[in-house]
Amino acid sequence: MSSLPASIRRSFRSPQVVGDDLQRFWNLTLTLAITEFRVRYFGSVLGYLWSLMRPLLLFAVLYIMFTEVADVGNSVPFYGLYLLTSIVLWTFFTETTNGSLSCLVNREDLLRKMRFPRLAVPLSVALTALFNLGVNMIAVFIFAVASGVTPHPGWLLFPFLIVALAILATGLGMLLAPLYVRYRDVDPIWEVLMQIGFYVSPILYVADKWPESVRAILQCNPVAAVLTEMRYLFLDPSAPTTADVLGSMWLVLIPVGLTVFAFVFGAWYFQREAPRIAEEL
Amino acid sequence: MSSVTVAATETAAEAGTAKATSVTPAVEIHDVSKTFRLPKQRYSTLKERALHPFASSEYDELRAVQHVSVDIGQGEFFGIVGRNGSGKSTLLKCLAGIYDPDTGGVNIHGRLSPFIELGVGFNPDLTARDNVLINAIMLGLTRKEARRRFDQIIDFAELHDFLDMKLKNYSSGMRVRLAFSVAVQVDADILLIDEVLAVGDAAFQQKCYEQFATMHKEGRTILFVTHDMSAVERFCDRAMLLEKGDVVDLGNPVDIARQYNELNFGRPELVAAEDTLVGESGTRGGVSVTRAWFEDLYGQQVITQESGTRVRACAEIHFERDVENPIFHAILRNEANAVIVHLDTGWRHGLTGTFKAGETIKVVFQFENELAPSRYALSTIVSEQDRAEIVAVHEIASLMIHSTVLSGGVIDPPHQIEITRQ
Numbered sequence: 001m002s003s004l005p006a007s008i009r010r011s012f013r014s015p016q017v018v019g020d021d022l023q024r025f026w027n028l029t030l031t032l033a034i035t036e037f038r039v040r041y042f043g044s045v046l047g048y049l050w051s052l053m054r055p056l057l058l059f060a061v062l063y064i065m066f067t068e069v070a071d072v073g074n075s076v077p078f079y080g081l082y083l084l085t086s087i088v089l090w091t092f093f094t095e096t097t098n099g100s101l102s103c104l105v106n107r108e109d110l111l112r113k114m115r116f117p118r119l120a121v122p123l124s125v126a127l128t129a130l131f132n133l134g135v136n137m138i139a140v141f142i143f144a145v146a147s148g149v150t151p152h153p154g155w156l157l158f159p160f161l162i163v164a165l166a167i168l169a170t171g172l173g174m175l176l177a178p179l180y181v182r183y184r185d186v187d188p189i190w191e192v193l194m195q196i197g198f199y200v201s202p203i204l205y206v207a208d209k210w211p212e213s214v215r216a217i218l219q220c221n222p223v224a225a226v227l228t229e230m231r232y233l234f235l236d237p238s239a240p241t242t243a244d245v246l247g248s249m250w251l252v253l254i255p256v257g258l259t260v261f262a263f264v265f266g267a268w269y270f271q272r273e274a275p276r277i278a279e280e281l
Numbered sequence: 282m283s284s285v286t287v288a289a290t291e292t293a294a295e296a297g298t299a300k301a302t303s304v305t306p307a308v309e310i311h312d313v314s315k316t317f318r319l320p321k322q323r324y325s326t327l328k329e330r331a332l333h334p335f336a337s338s339e340y341d342e343l344r345a346v347q348h349v350s351v352d353i354g355q356g357e358f359f360g361i362v363g364r365n366g367s368g369k370s371t372l373l374k375c376l377a378g379i380y381d382p383d384t385g386g387v388n389i390h391g392r393l394s395p396f397i398e399l400g401v402g403f404n405p406d407l408t409a410r411d412n413v414l415i416n417a418i419m420l421g422l423t424r425k426e427a428r429r430r431f432d433q434i435i436d437f438a439e440l441h442d443f444l445d446m447k448l449k450n451y452s453s454g455m456r457v458r459l460a461f462s463v464a465v466q467v468d469a470d471i472l473l474i475d476e477v478l479a480v481g482d483a484a485f486q487q488k489c490y491e492q493f494a495t496m497h498k499e500g501r502t503i504l505f506v507t508h509d510m511s512a513v514e515r516f517c518d519r520a521m522l523l524e525k526g527d528v529v530d531l532g533n534p535v536d537i538a539r540q541y542n543e544l545n546f547g548r549p550e551l552v553a554a555e556d557t558l559v560g561e562s563g564t565r566g567g568v569s570v571t572r573a574w575f576e577d578l579y580g581q582q583v584i585t586q587e588s589g590t591r592v593r594a595c596a597e598i599h600f601e602r603d604v605e606n607p608i609f610h611a612i613l614r615n616e617a618n619a620v621i622v623h624l625d626t627g628w629r630h631g632l633t634g635t636f637k638a639g640e641t642i643k644v645v646f647q648f649e650n651e652l653a654p655s656r657y658a659l660s661t662i663v664s665e666q667d668r669a670e671i672v673a674v675h676e677i678a679s680l681m682i683h684s685t686v687l688s689g690g691v692i693d694p695p696h697q698i699e700i701t702r703q
Contacts, residue, residue, distance in 0.1 A: 016378065024421065031418045039406050110402050114419070115378040115395040185326035275381035278374070279317060 017274045019117035028117060032124035037131045048135075055091050055136055059084045062204060072205050078235045079206075081147050085140050085234065086203040086227050089162075092133040093169050093223060094194055099125035100173025101180045101190055108281045118274040122173045126166060133162065144234075154233040161233070164259060165226050171263030178273035181280050202227050207245045219245040222262075225255035305390055306352035307471050307502040308376065312385030313350070314526075315371050317343040345371040347526040348384070353519075355391075356500040358493070360513040360520035360534060362541050368526040369506045373397050373473050376504070391470030391502070395421055398475055400460030405449035409440060412448050413463055420467045430466050438462035458485055465492050471502040490516070508616065510538035511654040511684070542585055542656075542681045566671035567602035570661045571641070573677040588654060588684035588693055594624075594646040596661040596677075600636045607633055607671065610662035611646040613680075615655040621691055622657075624648060627668065651694045654684040 019025050041048045063080050066072040076082065100122040110116045145151075180186045201223045202209075210218055218224060225242045232241045243249045320340040346368040353359045363369045374380040376387055377397050402419045403412050413434055417427035435441055438458045448456065474493075493516060497503060507513060513520050513534045520537035522529040522544070530540055573596040577583050586592050594611045610625040624646045626633055636642065660675040684693065 023423075027418055027423065031415055035404060035407070035411075035415055038411075039404065110419075112374075112379060113396060113398040113401040115393070116419075183325060183327045183330065185328055189327065278379045 016115075016117055017119045017271045019115075025117045025120055029120040029124045029127060032120060033127035033131065036124065036128045040128075051132060052136065052139060055084075055087050056139070059087050062087070066204060072209070076206050077239075078147060078149060081140075081144055081149065082206060082231055082235055083204065084143055085230060086201075088133065088136045088140055089165060089227065089230065090198065090201070090203050090223070091136070092129050092162075093165060095129040095132065096126045096166070096169035097172050097176060097190065097194070099129060100170075101176040101187060103173075104177045104181050104277055105281065111278050112281060118277060119174075119270065122177045122270075123170065126170045126173060129169075130162075130166060149235060152237070154237060157233050158230070161226050161230055164256075165223070167263050168222050168259045171259070171261075171266035174266035174270040175262070178270055178277060181273070181277055197221075197223065200224075206231060206239070208240055210245075216246050216251070220251075220254045220258070222255040222259045225252070305355065307355045307357065307390055308353040308504070309388040309390075310349055310351050310353070310372075310376070310385075311387070312348050313346055313372065313375050313382045313387060314344070314348050314384040315346040315368075315375055315380055315382050317345055319343055344526050346375065346382075346523075349523075349526075349528055350385070351521060351528070351531060353502060353504065356497070356502055358497050358503045358516050358518045359505065360517035360537070361504060361506045361523065362508070362510070362513055362520055362537060363523035363529075364541075364544065366525075367523040369523055370397075370475055371526075372523070373475055373504065373506055377473055389471060392421075392468060394464075394467050394469035394472045395419075396464065396467075397473045399464055400456055403448055403456065403460065406447060408445050408447055409451070409459055410444045413459065416460070416463045417466060420464065422466070422468070434462045434466055437465065454485070461485075461489055461492075465496070469501070471504070472496065473504050475506045476508070510541055510681075513541075514538050542683075566663075567600065567638075568604060568607070568663050568672045569599045569601070570596055570663065570672060570674040570677065571599050572597040573659055573661050573674070575659070575678060575680045583680070585681040585683055586650060588650060588652055588682050589695070590650055591647060592650045592680065594648075594659055594678075594680075596644045596646075597641065598644060598661075598663060599641045600638055602638050603635065604663075604665075604671070605635045606666040607636065608664045608666065608668060609633070609644045609646075610660075610664065611644075612660040612662065613652075613657040614660065615653075615657055615691060617655075619691065621652060622648065625662075627664075632666075650682060651692045652682045653691050653693050654682050655691075656681050 040051060063083055066083070067074060067079065072079075103121050103125045104111060104118075107121050110121070111118070176186060176190060200218060201221060207215070207219060207224060207228045219228065219242060228240070228242045228245055231239045242255065243252050246252060246254070318340045319342075349368075349372060361369045361372065371380065374397065375382045376389075377393070377395065379397070396419075400416070402416060404415065407415070410431075413431060414424075414427050417430065417434070418424060422430070435444065438461075440455060440459060443451070443455065448459075451459070490512070493503060493505075497516070505512075505517065517534040519532060520534040521531045522537050522540050524544060529544070530537060573594070574582050575584070575586070576593045576595055577586065578591055578593070583592070594613070596609070596611065598609070608625050608627040610623065610627075612620055612624075613622040615621050626644075657680045658676045659678045659680070660673065661677055662673040663671045665671060
């Protein structure tokens with residue numbers, strides 16, 4: 001017992017980000033996500049309707065606003081559908097980031113009373129948001145067919161946009177979750193940032209409505225890139241792509257790079273903070 | 282399972298080179314320390330952090346666990362005891378991988394149960410049925426396995442009729458039963474248990490203890506953190522006493538339980554009650570309880586006593602005003618904070634007479650202690666004749682009752698049991 005045997009040093013049990021059992025990690029993440037999803041949808045009779053109503057009502061208000069009151073959408077083909085889809089995607093983005101932000105604090109019991117892979121908690125939040133997105137996308141596709149958009153091969157690339165958005169949102173989530181454990185004012189700060197993000201991203205309008213001078217800069221926003229690509233792939237093959245708005249194929253690397261950076265930095269920060277999360281909660 | 286065998290062969294090889302005699306321990310704790318840093322000024326917002334960029338360097342250190350080393354053998358029932366804040370739970374959390382120890386390491390051979398408390402992750406908005414499945418998965422079963430064992434879990438919990446009730450409508454006792462029933466289904470070789478039996482009725486507690494005994498017989502290793510010394514004496518093969526993060530002693534559970542009791546009575550707030558408690562309550566109503574203690578029949582002050590003996594609860598009371606026919610009360614509460622004994626002069630003693638200002642008296646409550654083993658805290662109360670409270674001093678002294686048996690009840694009356702064939 002005088003010196004530390006090598007085997008002990010190796011099997012040092014520190015709180016794990018993923019854990020040594022990937023199967024268990026995935027099981028836990030999925031279970032948390034499904035539970036959350038079920039509680040939300042089956043908790044009340046209208047549960048499912050309510051979660052569908054929220055983006056739809058927002059859409060209805062904005063649609064009337066921007067076609068009848070302010071003339072933003074009238075010159076844009078399928079403006080209504082664009083608005084609906086971007087609201088649905090934005091909802092996914094906010095649900096993931098806002099949910100991740102408070103998830104470690106909300107799941108305190110799991111983290112302090114159990115050996116629980118830390119990453120399963122924010123990842124399950126993203127997964128629940130993804131389930132919701134899936135449900136909302138059904139509504140979007142029904143609207144799309146009803147408004148006469150012809151399905152074309154570009155639709156097959158749509159999931160890649162969702163993947164890109166999910167990577168960005170998860171990356172930010174991994175950054176925000178441990179940050180909120182330490183600093184509680186991250187919550188209002190992030191709320192303000194998201195509100196700015198809502199107007200800075202082309203959700204209510206399309207990217208080519210931006211003034212020429214700032215267009216390229218604003219398009220570097222990864223969310224803007226996803227929405228612009230969504231318009232091109234999903235609704236209108238004649239609409240400008242992200243590369244068109246940015247002015248060069250190479251500049252597309254900026255939003256892509258920002259997404260990758262958010263993910264890598266978030267993951268790095270999360271694994272750095274993970275061992276101490278339980279004691280700081 | 283593969284990691285288990287790897288670990289086992291590794292140490293087998295090591296043991297072969299070092300000592301061929303020893304059996305592989307289930308848990309090797311080597312020099313584990315954990316210190317919490319409590320900043321004197323905690324900045325919990327980014328704004329404060331930005332305003333005071335250099336201010337966080339000052340903090341108090343709380344050494345929760347200090348250089349603890351112990352090997353726990355395969356199949357051992359190992360008790361970890363200590364007073365509140367002695368580092369028991371922190372050590373358990375280091376073992377479970379919830380906290381990251383500052384020094385040393387822990388080597389675990391076998392599957393470790395992932396939880397240290399019951400009912401972790403229960404969702405009040407879901408039915409018991411859903412919660413059982415979710416909880417089983419969280420504790421490490423696969424989805425399929427969880428479904429397969431569902432009936433067994435419900436049988437053990439005896440909650441068939443409440444399966445589709447939402448958990449928020451469950452009583453706390455029912456929740457514990459459900460949680461425990463899921464927990465025992467976990468396929469773990471090594472279980473970590475932190476005071477799980479604090480809730481639940483006596484019958485279910487008994488069932489839990491039986492379950493532990495069964496698991497122990499099956500050869501599982503159990504690490505048990507508790508305040509219940511009778512459970513330690515009854516179940517543990519070995520026990521460890523922690524105090525301020527240090528190992529005070531390690532060994533025979535009976536010795537450890539005795540030492541724990543001694544340590545407990547070294548508490549200044551209980552023994553030196555006359556200094557601390559009078560300041561708070563002495564002014565109340567012009568009557569003060571200056572001192573209280575327990576003694577045996579020979580007038581010897583005691584802090585522990587065997588169950589079944591006669592003991593005296595004594596209180597010294599000082600009057601600063603005239604009081605006519607006050608009623609004196611002595612109340613004993615057990616560790617669960619339930620009132621077990623309430624003696625007072627109001628019912629059978631008759632009128633106590635008049636006490637003049639400046640008088641100091643001693644009241645002795647003598648009684649047969651048929652109490653079950655526990656720690657009993659004494660409250661002394663003086664009230665008016667109409668039972669309106671004048672002064673009440675709680676936890677002024679305490680008495681630990683020992684016994685060789687643990688009945689599971691709150692009193693152990695002298696009794697005979699007869700069995701006759703009809």
